[in-house]
Amino acid sequence: MNAPGDVIDARFELIEPLGSGGMGTVWRARDTVLHREVALKAVRSDAGASAAVRERVLREARALARISHPHVVTIHHIVDADPHPWIVMELVPGNSLQQRLTRGPMAPDEAARIGRQVLSGLSAAHAAGIQHRDVKPANVLLRNGVPAGPGAEGPPVAVLTDFGIAALEGTTSLTMTGELVGSPEYIAPERIRGHDRDNPASDLWSLGLVLYVCAEGISPLRRDSTLATLAAVLDDPVPPPARSGPLAPVLEALLVRDPAARPVAGELDAMLARVEAGGTPDWSRPTVTGLVPPGRVAARTAPPTPPAPPVPTQLDSPRPAVPEDPHPTVPSGSREREGERERRRMPVVITAIAVAVAVTAATALALTLREQGGATKEDAKRPAAVTPAGPASPTPVPPSAPASLSSGPASPSAPAATPVLPPSPSAARPDEALPPSGRWIAQLFSEPVSSGTTARDQRLAAVRTTVPEADVLRSDDYASLRPGYWVVYAPGPFTSGASALVFCAERGRTTANACIGRYLSTSGDDYGFQCRPPADNPTGQCYRPSS
DSSP: OOOTTOEETTTEEEEEEEEEETTEEEEEEEETTTTEEEEEEEEOHHHHSSHHHHHHHHHHHHHHHTOOOTTBOOEEEEEOOSSSOEEEEEOOOEEEHHHHHTTOOOOHHHHHHHHHHHHHHHHHHHHTTOOOSOOOGGGEEEEOOOEEETTEEOOOEEEEOOOOTTOSSSTTOBOTTOOBOSOGGGSOHHHHTTOOTTOHHHHHHHHHHHHHHHHHSSOTTOOSSHHHHHHHHHHOOOOOOSSOGGGHHHHHHHSOSOGGGSOOHHHHHHHHHHHHTTOOOOTTSOOTTOOOOTTOOGGGTSSOOOOOOOOOOOOOOOOOOOOOOSSSSOOOOOOHHHHHHHHHHHHHHHHHHHHHTTOOHHHHHHHHHHHHTTOOOOOOOOOSSOOTEEOOOOOOOOSOOOOOOOSSOSOTTSOTTSOOOOOOOOTTSOGGGSOOSSEEEEEEEEEEGGGOHHHHHHHHHHHHTTOTTOEEEEGGGOTTSOSSEEEEEEEEEESSHHHHHHHHHTTTOOSTTTOEEEEEOSOGGGGGOEEESOTTSOEEEOOOTTO
């Protein structure tokens, strides 16, 4: 146990603890060689016990030390000592974002400015191959602003710290004591399921939650226990923003549970820049600053990346403001009105944690079927007057994910309760077997290719319980889709994205996580043709002149 006055590595004298989190304690310390104050992070002893984990700590710290960025905390030194490593970082003068939020929520433009700075730091880390894994207000430091004049201090500058340097294979890992590492309410759903594969989009979900808390003043997915919080992250609707104003479309775009449907960093930066300038993101126009995500096919690299349309979120009763908890453990207790829901979800949440640590493939199947069974049946009205680029809809959206299309119906004679899977698509399949290009589809789900063909077939089987004609394709074959995914889709034919939504609504798939209209083609310029529910008033680009 360390105490003030202890000297680490015969150089760093501990002064006082600054805070602690899932992976260790940060101390204010004095560098007795250079005569300056630094922040010294003691990585938890149980995290340093494994030789493999210890090596990961040091490897990621060294990688982060190579990043020189105004919005990323600077790593000065690494002490590879027993019983655990120490990370020597710059001491950022100022408070954390969490401390700032105790005074109340931020204006949308202020939140957007902070969000752009955090995004800039994340992008620098992602470019170096580092995922943060624990983006939350406590890990965003606000450096005191540069004086703008006599008696006038400039706005604070966001600095991202605590990059999950000692994360045990991700934020949802369990330590040897069985404790969850990370802050459950900010963890991306795919990370809980163990499917993130170091996807930068997972950090962007967490950033979306941070921005929601900044603007709305509440943490929308926090519940009374860790398991209930994990269940909420997996499948509870995110309450639609009520106070975020022009920031609302950004929150709706980020907080969609399919990582393939979230905007990439360049698109997100353009949206936040628009909000910071006092405007509202325009979802109908492409964004020329979009970055090409890893793995994007060559056909998609030439044209500008258009912005992702807003994702509405399914309504949930607003929750009273809850102050941010500096610790990663959700407070204990229960609410009577959620008791029954939590009891129903308990097996699913336990399954989710098991998936995160890769216990069994059967667990993943159980979770998949659980997700797909949650759609509600309801009648849908056909669209009356739909504009090609409607405003962001305030209607909310639940968990699930989009997909894409294929040429013909798949096994229409197969009963819904016993779906028959088509032969497994493979990279070697002949080109003539691919669905034709230049048509609208109803995208129902997408599964990362890295998850494997077994996970793909499980997704398809689950979707076919409600849409027997569903088929699957690989998004890399079409430049109008984001690459790297198996896409489960309904082939139609559909005359427009709006007609695809009507088809889905008739089958109880009424949210953007359960269905969106997509245009399938070999042109990257068609990426922006995405039509989102509700069917009677869709948003996005639902019509294509040549369709």
